Amino acid sequence: MEKQIGKRDFLGFSHLNAAKIVELFDFSLFIKKQRGKATGDHPYRPVEGKTVAMIFNKPSLRTRVSFEIGIHELGGYAVNLEGKSIGVNSREAVEDIALLLSRYNDAIVARLHEHSVIESLARHASIPVINALTDLSHPCQILADAFTLYEKGLWNEKIKVVFIGDGNNVANSWIELAGILPFHFVLSCPEDAEYMPDGEILETARKNSASTIEIIHDPLEAAKEADVLYTDVWTSMGQEGETQKRLETFRKYQINAELLAVAKPSAVVMHCMPAHRGQEITAEVMDGPQSIVMDEAENRLHVQKAVLVKLLNHEEYRKFHLTHRLDNVAKKLIS
Numbered sequence: 001m002e003k004q005i006g007k008r009d010f011l012g013f014s015h016l017n018a019a020k021i022v023e024l025f026d027f028s029l030f031i032k033k034q035r036g037k038a039t040g041d042h043p044y045r046p047v048e049g050k051t052v053a054m055i056f057n058k059p060s061l062r063t064r065v066s067f068e069i070g071i072h073e074l075g076g077y078a079v080n081l082e083g084k085s086i087g088v089n090s091r092e093a094v095e096d097i098a099l100l101l102s103r104y105n106d107a108i109v110a111r112l113h114e115h116s117v118i119e120s121l122a123r124h125a126s127i128p129v130i131n132a133l134t135d136l137s138h139p140c141q142i143l144a145d146a147f148t149l150y151e152k153g154l155w156n157e158k159i160k161v162v163f164i165g166d167g168n169n170v171a172n173s174w175i176e177l178a179g180i181l182p183f184h185f186v187l188s189c190p191e192d193a194e195y196m197p198d199g200e201i202l203e204t205a206r207k208n209s210a211s212t213i214e215i216i217h218d219p220l221e222a223a224k225e226a227d228v229l230y231t232d233v234w235t236s237m238g239q240e241g242e243t244q245k246r247l248e249t250f251r252k253y254q255i256n257a258e259l260l261a262v263a264k265p266s267a268v269v270m271h272c273m274p275a276h277r278g279q280e281i282t283a284e285v286m287d288g289p290q291s292i293v294m295d296e297a298e299n300r301l302h303v304q305k306a307v308l309v310k311l312l313n314h315e316e317y318r319k320f321h322l323t324h325r326l327d328n329v330a331k332k333l334i335s
C-alpha cells in the first residue's frame with residue numbers, strides 16, 4: 001500500500017514549520033557537542049543497530065561522506081548503492097526498490113535526477129526517505145547553511161541572504177525555506193526562464209509570506225547591503241552539455257571583490273561546493289577572511305545527524321526538546 005509522503009520523510013521543508021526548523025537547529029547544536037562522545041566510554045549512539053540504504057545516482061563528496069560518517073557515529077550502518085549498479089527505473093522499478101529496501105533498512109537517503117522519482121520512492125517505502133539532492137531541490141544543504149548562520153548568531157528575521165547565480169536546486173531550497181522561516185532572500189539570476197527558480201516553489205513561498213523574497217537580475221544591485229553572499233556552480237550535475245553556454249551567460253554572476261564591496265562590511269560568503277574558483281567565485285573571496293564555506297560544509301554532518309535522529313529515533317529527539325528550553329533568539333524567530 002502506498003504511504004503519503006509526509007512527516008516521516010525529509011524531501012523538503014513543506015512538512016515543517018518555523019518552530020520545527022528551529023528545533024532542528026537546536027538539536028544540531030546538541031549533536032555537534034556530542035561528537036566527541038561518538039566513541040569512548042559513553043558514546044552517544046541513538047540509532048544503534050539501524051541501517052540506512054544510500055542511493056547515489058549522481059556524484060557526491062560532502063553529502064555521501066557526511067551521511068556515511070554521521071550514520072556510523074550515531075551507531076548505525078550505511079549501505080552505499082551506486083545508482084548505476086542498482087539501475088533505478090532501468091534495472092528495477094523504483095516501487096520495487098522502495099518496497100525491498102523497506103524490508104532490509106530503517107531509512108533511505110537518495111540523490112536522484114527527477115524529483116518525481118524520489119517522491120515515488122517515498123510513497124512506496126514504509127521507511128523514511130531523505131532527499132540528498134534532486135534536480136529540483138537540496139534541502140539538507142540549505143538546512144545546514146541556515147544552521148551555520150544560526151550557530152554564528154547571524155540569523156534573524158531581517159538577515160539579507162543574496163544568492164548569485166543559477167535559479168537551480170540549491171536556490172529552490174532557499175526559496176522553500178523562505179516560505180517557512182522569516183528572512184530576506186534575494187536571488188540574482190539571468191532573466192531567461194531556464195535560469196529562473198521553480199515557478200511552483202516560488203509561488204508557494206510567496207503565498208506563505210513568511211519572508212521577503214526578491215528576484216533582482218542585476219547582481220550589483222542585488223548584493224547591496226547583503227549580510228550573506230551565496231553562490232553555487234553555474235553548471236549543475238546533469239547539465240554538462242551546456243557548460244560553454246553557461247560560462248558565457250553567467251559571466252557577470254560572480255562573487256568577487258567588487259561584489260563583496262557593495263555588501264555589508266560584516267557580510268559572510270557561502271558556497272555549497274564543489275566550487276570553481278575563477279567562475280562563480282574568485283579564489284580571493286572563496287579563500288578570504290569573509291568566507292565561511294568550510295564551516296557550512298562541516299555542518300552538513302551535524303545537521304544531517306539531527307535529521308536522522310528525528311526520523312529514526314523520535315523518542316530521543318522528543319526527550320531532548322522536553323528538557324531543552326529555547327533561548328530568546330530562537331523564541332523570537334518562531335513567534
Ligand code: CP
Nearest residue numbers: 060061062063272273
Ligand atoms: N554540496 C554538496 O552537496 O556537495 P556534494 O555534491 O559533494 O555532495
Ligand code: NVA
Nearest residue numbers: 168170232236237273
Ligand atoms: N546545483 C549543484 C549543487 C551541487 C551540490 C548541482 O546540482 O550539481
